Structure formats: structure tokens, C-alpha cells
Amino acid sequence: MARHGNNPQPADFETEGYIGAARNVSFDVYPGEILMIMGLSGSGKSTLVRAITRLNDPTTGSVLIDGVDLMKASPKELIELRRHKMGMVFQNFGLLPHRSVLSNVAFPLEVRGTPKDEREKRAREMIRLVGLEGRESYFPRELSGGQQQRVGIARSLAVGPDIWFLDEPFSALDPLIRREMQDEFLRLQKMLKKTIVFITHDFAEAARLGDRIGIMKDGELVQLAPPAEMVARPANDYVREFTREAPRDQIITVGSICDRSHGPPAEDAVPADAKLHEVASKVLSSQSPIAVIANDGTPLGSVSRHSMIAALYPERAQ
Structure with missing residues (x-):
């Protein structure tokens, strides 16, 4: 080190x-x-x-x-x-x-x-x-x-x-x-x-x-x-x-924006290290939050349409 x-x-x-x-x-x-x-x-x-x-x-x-x-x-x-x-x-x-x-x-x-x-x-x-x-x-x-x-x-x-x-x-x-x-x-x-x-x-x-x-x-x-x-x-x-000009959908990970206070069952979860563009279709088309899991399968929380839109377009969320 x-x-x-x-x-x-x-x-x-x-x-x-x-x-x-x-x-x-x-x-x-x-x-x-x-x-x-x-x-x-x-x-x-x-x-x-x-x-x-x-x-x-x-x-x-x-x-x-x-x-x-x-x-x-x-x-x-x-x-x-x-x-x-x-x-x-x-x-x-x-x-x-x-x-x-x-x-x-x-x-x-x-x-x-x-x-x-x-x-x-x-x-x-x-x-x-x-x-x-x-x-x-x-x-x-x-x-x-x-x-x-x-x-x-x-x-x-x-x-x-x-x-x-x-x-x-x-x-x-x-x-x-x-x-x-x-x-x-x-x-x-x-x-x-x-x-x-x-x-x-x-x-x-x-x-x-x-x-x-x-x-x-x-x-x-x-x-x-x-x-x-x-x-x-x-x-x-x-x-x-x-x-400001960074391609947010290709940089921000699901884990960095997920709500860790609670989450739905993890049967249909997305990985925490996935970039937003990789799961956008799934999340944005869902009416309810999607579970987020770590690499070892541990539940971390959930990501919703609102949180994804806020991450992609922060100026609109203000």
C-alpha cells in the first residue's frame, strides 16, 4: 500500500x-x-x-x-x-x-x-x-x-x-x-x-x-x-x-442510489454493481420498486422509478 x-x-x-x-x-x-x-x-x-x-x-x-x-x-x-x-x-x-x-x-x-x-x-x-x-x-x-x-x-x-x-x-x-x-x-x-x-x-x-x-x-x-x-x-x-456532462447512466451504479431502509423480496432483483443503463428498462417499466442485491446475493434495498429518474436528471428532482 x-x-x-x-x-x-x-x-x-x-x-x-x-x-x-x-x-x-x-x-x-x-x-x-x-x-x-x-x-x-x-x-x-x-x-x-x-x-x-x-x-x-x-x-x-x-x-x-x-x-x-x-x-x-x-x-x-x-x-x-x-x-x-x-x-x-x-x-x-x-x-x-x-x-x-x-x-x-x-x-x-x-x-x-x-x-x-x-x-x-x-x-x-x-x-x-x-x-x-x-x-x-x-x-x-x-x-x-x-x-x-x-x-x-x-x-x-x-x-x-x-x-x-x-x-x-x-x-x-x-x-x-x-x-x-x-x-x-x-x-x-x-x-x-x-x-x-x-x-x-x-x-x-x-x-x-x-x-x-x-x-x-x-x-x-x-x-x-x-x-x-x-x-x-x-x-x-x-x-x-x-x-455535469458525465454520462450518468454509464457511471452511476444501482447500489449507489438504492434505498437501503427496506426492500421488496429479492426474487427478481438487480445487482448493486449494475450501471443504470443496464437496468433502466426493467426499473422504469415497473410500477413498484425493484430489489437490489450485493454480489453474494445479500439484499441491500431497492431502487424505484423515482430514484432512477432523480439520479439521471438531478436538475428535475430539485
Whole structure:
């Protein structure tokens, strides 16, 4: 488990002339989780990731990875952690133009001192994993933007990181290629089950990829919740504005809006993790509430036409 926390800022923080790029932020990242961090430009989301990885040192606070505080790590220990536990992918790809795809992917292993045969074998495995087999000898200039991003992803995975940091990796791509890369990302995560912190400014992307979403504003984390909960119950007007154009029927789950105080018999129930669009026909055509059950069959409550319409069209329910 990775954990990041900032202690309250010093009393003289403003008088000393500091700008709080990330302030009083504290959260856990769980094994195998995709945690999305988003916000407008200047909200502090990229600064937060740079603080977690100590590319920028926090003014105060702690960053714990498996109980080890990165703030107390020596430069040598920090290098080893980055080489062995962390993988990073950034928006600008950062490929070495004079090196082939194979050499680019193998580069972090070369820096680590891995023998050539071993690192090239590992690099070929990663190239095959991201669907670029046959392009090992290509140079970055011979690849499309999506292919270059795949090389960056393969390179970051070559070291077998426990934690994967991605800072707006798809934002420079065309919409169709971006969707393709999101599909590729989900495919890889299904196989690799990495612990991931993913920065984006796109709520649709965050909702599609993330297990939880954290929204930053003025350096503070204003809400951290699963996508369905955030859309159904935004913490404030700022979050509500982010979720306004979200495809609510494809994000909100039945379990997040069901009435848990009582429910009808569960013979004809719908699962709590079903998205609203998956059960809309059944619920909206019923004159009485429909039972909602957990994955293990435990009754959770019920969902009615009124609650579904209120979730889909909150402005009409007010």
C-alpha cells in the first residue's frame, strides 16, 4: 500500500512567501487500485504526483510506501526505489530519438545494470505486451503518437514496478487514438494488476479508468470517491460542475442510489454493481420498486422509478 500525507501547513506559510501547490492532502492508495487525480490546470494534481515520487520535495509531511517513508530516504535509497518499485509515464513520451524501440524499452534496465541478453529479453516481452511486436528496430520518428505512447508504457513496465505513475499520458493524442490507448491500458491492468496513480483533466477518462477519483482545487483534495458516488453525490458545486456532462447512466451504479431502509423480496432483483443503463428498462417499466442485491446475493434495498429518474436528471428532482 502506498500512502501520501501532508501535515497542516506551518503558521508562517504565507508570511514566508510560499505558494501552497499541494496543501493538507492525505490519502491511501490500495494494492491493485487505479486512483485517478484530476483538476483544472494549476490545481496541483501534477505537483502532487511529483511530491509523492519526490521529484519535488514536499515542504512538510510524509510519503509512505509499504511503511517506508520516502521523505527519510537517502538519495541512493530513493534512486533504488525509483528503479525497482516505481514506473512513470508522462504526457510527452520522453523517448530517446537516437535509440530504437527495443533500446528505448530496455534503457531503464540498462541503467540498472542488467546484462544485455536479459534486458533485451524483458524488453521484447514488454513490446509484445503493448502490441508493438515487429517494430523493435523502429525509431520514434517512424511511429505514430499512439505507438510512441505504447513504447513509453512498455519502458515504464520493463522494471516491473509495484506502483505506476501516469501524468496525463493520453492528453496529447487524438480522440480515437486516446480511446484506443484507454482500452489498451485497461487490458494491461487486467493482466498486471498494478497499483496506479493516474493524473488527468478529463472526467470521462477518470470515470472510465478509475476505481476512485480525487478532485484537486487550489492545491487541496476536495473529494475522493468512486466515480458513481462522485456523480451521484458531489461534495460541492466545484465537483458538481466537473460531473455535469458525465454520462450518468454509464457511471452511476444501482447500489449507489438504492434505498437501503427496506426492500421488496429479492426474487427478481438487480445487482448493486449494475450501471443504470443496464437496468433502466426493467426499473422504469415497473410500477413498484425493484430489489437490489450485493454480489453474494445479500439484499441491500431497492431502487424505484423515482430514484432512477432523480439520479439521471438531478436538475428535475430539485
